[in-house]
Amino acid sequence: MQPIFQIRIQYIKQVHEIKENYFVKKLVIPLWNMRAVIHYAVIVIVLFSEAITEDVLNNRRFPDDFLFGVATASYQVEGAWNEDGKGESIWDRVCHTVPSPITNNDTGDIACDSYHKYKEDVALLADLGVDFYRFSIAWTRILPTGFNNNINQAGLNYYKNLTKELRANGIEPVVTMYHWDLPQSLQDLGGWQNELIVDSYVDYARILFSELGDSVKYWLTFNEAKQVCDGGYGVAQKAPLIESPGIGEYLCAHNLLKAHAGAWRLYDEEFRKDQEGKVGIAIDTSWYEPFSYNSTADIEAAETKQQFSYGWYANPIVHGDYPWVMQAKIAVRSEQEGFGKSRLPEFTQEEIKYIKGTYDFLGLNTYSTSLINATDDPDPSKGWAQDAEVIEWQPDEWEGSSSSWLKVVPWGMRKILRWLKETYNNPRILITENGYSDNGTLADDKRISYYQRYMSSLRDAMELDGVDVMGYCAWSMMDNFEWLAGYSEKFGLYHVDFNSPNRERTPKKSAIWYKRVVETKCVVDDCVDAKL
Numbered sequence: 001m002q003p004i005f006q007i008r009i010q011y012i013k014q015v016h017e018i019k020e021n022y023f024v025k026k027l028v029i030p031l032w033n034m035r036a037v038i039h040y041a042v043i044v045i046v047l048f049s050e051a052i053t054e055d056v057l058n059n060r061r062f063p064d065d066f067l068f069g070v071a072t073a074s075y076q077v078e079g080a081w082n083e084d085g086k087g088e089s090i091w092d093r094v095c096h097t098v099p100s101p102i103t104n105n106d107t108g109d110i111a112c113d114s115y116h117k118y119k120e121d122v123a124l125l126a127d128l129g130v131d132f133y134r135f136s137i138a139w140t141r142i143l144p145t146g147f148n149n150n151i152n153q154a155g156l157n158y159y160k161n162l163t164k165e166l167r168a169n170g171i172e173p174v175v176t177m178y179h180w181d182l183p184q185s186l187q188d189l190g191g192w193q194n195e196l197i198v199d200s201y202v203d204y205a206r207i208l209f210s211e212l213g214d215s216v217k218y219w220l221t222f223n224e225a226k227q228v229c230d231g232g233y234g235v236a237q238k239a240p241l242i243e244s245p246g247i248g249e250y251l252c253a254h255n256l257l258k259a260h261a262g263a264w265r266l267y268d269e270e271f272r273k274d275q276e277g278k279v280g281i282a283i284d285t286s287w288y289e290p291f292s293y294n295s296t297a298d299i300e301a302a303e304t305k306q307q308f309s310y311g312w313y314a315n316p317i318v319h320g321d322y323p324w325v326m327q328a329k330i331a332v333r334s335e336q337e338g339f340g341k342s343r344l345p346e347f348t349q350e351e352i353k354y355i356k357g358t359y360d361f362l363g364l365n366t367y368s369t370s371l372i373n374a375t376d377d378p379d380p381s382k383g384w385a386q387d388a389e390v391i392e393w394q395p396d397e398w399e400g401s402s403s404s405w406l407k408v409v410p411w412g413m414r415k416i417l418r419w420l421k422e423t424y425n426n427p428r429i430l431i432t433e434n435g436y437s438d439n440g441t442l443a444d445d446k447r448i449s450y451y452q453r454y455m456s457s458l459r460d461a462m463e464l465d466g467v468d469v470m471g472y473c474a475w476s477m478m479d480n481f482e483w484l485a486g487y488s489e490k491f492g493l494y495h496v497d498f499n500s501p502n503r504e505r506t507p508k509k510s511a512i513w514y515k516r517v518v519e520t521k522c523v524v525d526d527c528v529d530a531k532l
């Protein structure tokens with residue numbers, strides 16, 4: 001066995017021992033002890049991470065069974081916000097608030113009008129030649145009240161027709177069951193902060209599996225739980241725009257993880273045998289690069305941040321509980337703040353067993369990278385970002401995009417994939433989102449360059465590090481409603497004319513480029529075949 005793997009195993013053992021200890025002693029953990037544990041982890045990260053920095057394009061073809069797709073989400077493209085019995089969602093409510101919190105007072109009321117233009121969309125997808133289309137279902141179209149007392153047949157029909165049309169064109173539907181558009185009626189009861197939502201979500205999942213499960217074989221329970229919880233209930237950056245940092249986001253995550261597990265178990269117990277599908281979750285993260293590999297503290301800090309980010313959701317789903325470092329840090333800070341118990345809720349032993357292992361594959365949404373520095377003077381304010389006690393930043397000189405947070409750092413793709421492989425026992429991974437924003441130009445060479453370099457880095461991760469990636473999904477099929485930024489940031493392969501009632505779609509240069517990638521399974525012109 002290679003020494004790096006021995007170190008890894010040693011690290012995992014130590015984490016478990018100290019975690020046991022933590023449960024016995026309740027809350028009080030010497031911080032230096034925690035640092036020692038992370039230290040083992042970071043040795044592994046160092047050994048794995050230092051080498052990758054160059055941008056040489058990989059010219060090897062992707063494997064024959066590798067899947068290429070594109071993604072959208074219901075609120076961002078459908079429009080028809082109050083048609084055919086659809087209920088109000090939290091994004092409808094936020095967009096209709098006066099004064100509007102959205103750039104240019106934009107709304108998703110019409111968006112790309114995909115509710116009416118789905119056949120045209122599918123024809124474009126067929127022309128692109130993609131293997132799959134990732135779209136999401138609006139809970140409020142299926143259950144206008146949020147509860148299963150009133151099933152809206154018109155809403156169900158829309159998704160049945162869409163999946164039928166996709167299948168007729170040989171395109172695999174990959175369905176996100178929740179991409180942020182919670183029924184407002186459930187938010188009125190507290191939304192993801194009220195445990196009641198766990199059952200409501202599983203009821204909703206049952207309807208989806210039983211009504212659409214014959215044609216849908218890939219399900220994603222959630223898109224970007226971190227944005228749902230930290231954005232929605234921590235820092236008020238996503239609907240329902242609640243600001244309750246340090247408590248709200250953790251409560252949300254706790255319920256969301258139980259809802260995820262409930263849906264996966266429901267599928268596993270009642271639907272899998274007949275439908276033979278797979279259920280995963282799309283978790284978002286950047287790659288967090290230590291500012292300096294000469295600083296153990298920076299290396300530890302970067303690992304901590306990664307655990308707070310992807311690990312917040314993946315660790316419970318893979319290993320049963322929140323990352324040890326989150327438990328420890330939040331417990332210690334809560335105690336210092338005078339709380340009687342940690343602000344991070346605890347799972348019972350039963351819940352740990354219930355949540356552990358509830359995935360058939362892991363989804364990764366990734367766009368960018370940040371640098372991480374350790375700090376001796378952590379921000380004392382409450383909140384998920386502050387609780388990690390690190391400094392996160394992106395150098396100004398890094399190549400930018402139209403989104404302030406999105407710097408172009410292709411090598412981060414390989415590093416995050418390698419980290420996922422090492423941290424979660426070599427899971428099967430689907431890249432559920434990756435993409436670049438600009439102002440909507442048709443000559444989008446910078447988008448092509450972004451995709452090409454990121455996919456090359458992904459190919460490296462598969463070939464050189466043996467990461468098990470089953471497919472890649474570009475965000476987004478077309479320009480759409482970019483949440484608080486409205487229509488000011490464009491991610492599409494297809495341009496959409498938002499000034500025209502017909503919402504004409506036009507392929508950008510990147511659509512033509514991506515079509516060729518899908519066709520040749522290669523990101524450069526001079527491909528060579530390669531065995532993994």
Ligand code: BGC
Pocket residue numbers: 073076223224227284365433475482491
């Ligand atoms: C989300 C998308 C969003 C994209 C670009 C992801 O966070 O899943 O809905 O449009 O990134 O910001």
